[in-house]
Amino acid sequence: MHSFTEENYLKTIYHLSQLNDSPVQTNAIAEGMKTRAASVTDMLKKLSDKQLIDYIKYQGVTLTDKGKTTAVSVIRKHRLWEVFLVEKLKFKWDEVHEIAEELEHINSGLLVERLDEFLGFPKRDPHGDPIPDHNGIFEPDQNIHLHEMSRGDKGVIIGVNEYTSAFLKHLERLGLTIGILIEIEEIADYDGSVELLVDGKKINVSKEVTQRILVNYK
Amino acid sequence: MHSFTEENYLKTIYHLSQLNDSPVQTNAIAEGMKTRAASVTDMLKKLSDKQLIDYIKYQGVTLTDKGKTTAVSVIRKHRLWEVFLVEKLKFKWDEVHEIAEELEHINSGLLVERLDEFLGFPKRDPHGDPIPDHNGIFEPDQNIHLHEMSRGDKGVIIGVNEYTSAFLKHLERLGLTIGILIEIEEIADYDGSVELLVDGKKINVSKEVTQRILVNYK
DNA sequence: TTGAATATTTAGATAAATCTAAAAATTTTC
């Protein structure tokens, strides 16, 4: 069995490895885990001994199949619990991430499968992130970051990639929640901010925000 | 905030202090926590520093109000999660205790209250144990151990005080589950075993079992 | 009431996860 800490490292490494296909670096992990590089090196040795990562000194790490399976399993639990909290316990989408950080480490295979069934095998969590199935398979993703879209493009907001309460509440005030149809009216050269058409109204959104919104567009 | 370990010590001390009104002894805690007396002494100093227990060397411990509140809160969570697992996720009563041992440490006040509401404010867990309410108040208990009853007494099984799968499955095979009406037919002097009338049938039950069954009798 | 048995605490180690500071390797820049 793996400690909470080991699981969190694997999850962090998994998310970082999704950003590009080069090995994940020590400092990036340290930032993700809010710890020091020296501590990361210590843990990388341990994860390597357990064959959860491939690790070459100074060269960064990649997850082994075993490591990837573990990481995906933790992510599956995280996202299923978030669905439970929002759908069954009436939490807001900005209130669930921290609690799911704890629940994701509960260790019972039967529990996960029963929870999945109880929730009706959801495909997405409350932030639009795909939930891996029993076999670790994700629903295919053809998302694009809002800030990568062009003038005139339309699409549906399908997810975010920041989960702080502050950010999610900000989006709600702007009316930018999952499932909302948006259209790019204008992009400002000056600061990269974007004017959107949402529900017939024009709103202005900073680059900080557009970088953190995922859109499904056709 | 308290570590999982601290919470488990408090819970163990709470349960032991229910057995009689003298201070709880180091060895009893060691047995309950499946650890060594020396480790218990270490932890008692820590809990005492945090004002969760009153501790006098060699004289055993009692919980402070603060300690009792914490222990009861953990027990509340444990039992609510057990109800959730059985009522919503279709677990058997012998499958939930270990998982609840993990879930009881999830740290969110809002979560507990929402879960309680979602479950319809249950008064008892799947093993018949009372669930403390929001303020830590338990439903009053007028239970008696089955082995304390006399020939001819009748009552309804209302709880157990062992939660291992082996024991609970044994009870199920015997037909001795929560809510079942029983009558004492005979008590054997020789080994303390008891002949019960259950659902019109006579069954014989060992003292090991009768000591672990709680009955509500009038 | 004193010696034996039992219970508890102390002393000193160990393992996991972390840290700071310093050393070493790698990458970037000129």
Add this chain to the structure above:
DNA sequence: GAAAATTTTTAGATTTATCTAAATATTCAA
């Protein structure tokens, strides 16, 4: 292709929770 900047690792501590073995306190029982 060196020197500088950056990144990573090592060395050595620290904290938490545990352990064994030895010392000490308490309780029991003759």
